[in-house]
Amino acid sequence: MIFSPLHAGNPGPMTGAGNWTYLLPGAVPTLVDAGVGTAGHLDAVAAACGGHLAQVLVTHGHGDHAGGAPALAARWPGARFAKMPWTERDAAHAVAWAPLADGMSVEAGDTRLEVIHTPGHSPDHLAFWHAGSRTLLAGDLLILGTTVFIPASSGGNLVDYLHSLKRILALGPRRVLPAHGPVIEDPETLLHAYLEHRHHREHQVLTALESAPRTIEQIVARIYPGLTREIIPMAMETVLAHLMKLLHDGLAARDGEQWFEVQ
Template identity: 55%
Template sequence: MAHHAAALIDIVQITRIPGFNPGPMTGAGNNTYLLSGREPVLLDAATGEAGHLSALAQALGTDGLAQVLVTHAHPDHADGSEPIAARWPDAAFRKMPWPERDRAHAVAWAPIADDELIPAGDGAVRAVHTPGHAPDHLCFFDEAGGTLFSADLVVPGSTVVIPASRGGSLSQYLASLRRVQALAPARMLPAHGGPIDDPQAVLRSYLEHRQRREDQIVAALRAGTRRPEAIVDRLYDGLPAALTAMARESVAAHLIKLREEGRARSDGGEWELA
């Protein structure tokens, strides 16, 4: 079914292939996307669950797998690389380099550059470097169809973790949200959760949410709250213990952004407005 007249127009045929890896960090599990056609391309490798591999094999049918494009090195997106390489040895594996993380996977990574146009299905996707959640984070934009494969840039109904101590940057994340706003995708297909049919509204609410959070943190500093743990207590009253670590990362990400902007300073774990 891949080689018919539709190949003449730049249609990217998309099949969602679930990762079969539900859990506290992945929600219902990861979405991966197969772009079928002349150049069968899988976006993200998930975790190598047997269910993912068999669903991928079924979706490919008699087609080979040409490329696997990994959006970032987090385990739920990259750990499936080796099992997929074992089953489809001719597939190329590509991502934006994050060398200390990429080494964990015994596949021959080929680098993707920002803005690169990559043949996929019967069309192409453009790599859009969108760091913040992770330094190597890529979205892939099917410009002809208006679909942005948004990976972990947004999570419908939730917020995105900015792991300040492990390669996350709130300043970069906000710039990435604005970059995608300017691309004006018609819809976004995230790595967690369902399709997003109103990207501009979601992107705007994400930016507003972070601005509100920043305002609260500035207010806490102005009120003399100096330690990040105390700011977490003040902002996230009654937070379940399991989520405290994430809240701490989020507050740290905001404080670092304020320091980068010259609006706050830190000394021995205590923070104040500059």
């Protein structure tokens, strides 16, 4: 699979160094993820696709992945835009989205990509699999050197996320092209580390509930001591994601703001 990594030029507190998008040149010049529509990104896309962009495949509806769609559509009015529908979010990135679903096969560049639904970070999250090279275009499913944020109160779901990780592990990927950070050359090691990390966090959350009911704030204070004020809301979302999984598994329950262990 031939591709050019193109940086979206959007560094920031939520995106780190910013997003990678991937251009597959060929019969169907295809951009994977739309970036945010910076002039530099649009010019890089134009240079990499030889002036003609046929298609934009978007991994999920977060602004740093889908937000550039209207700017790309203005520059390439004939391009097709496709993602899995997420009704509440897609209107914010107003182009005529063609719906993608798990199991589809899409022509891209000079090859084909398989569409894999990988919810968890968001409900509409897709990864694109190139079987020939065992390469996964992974969006926000995996990031080298850190963990993926699961926004439990806005579409994130840890049960789904763990299932998605196991599904990708079963594919046996050789290389993962993420939307943030460097190319992942040993994805199986990272996938195992991710699963181990979540298992460890779950144990910490359960331990925090052992002696008494706790609020999310109390659990955060126990398992993430010394967090700065700006980071606390994200830690609370992460703890909520774990609590929702424990609720799903029948290991925790809630009474108002209080969470407690189910014996």
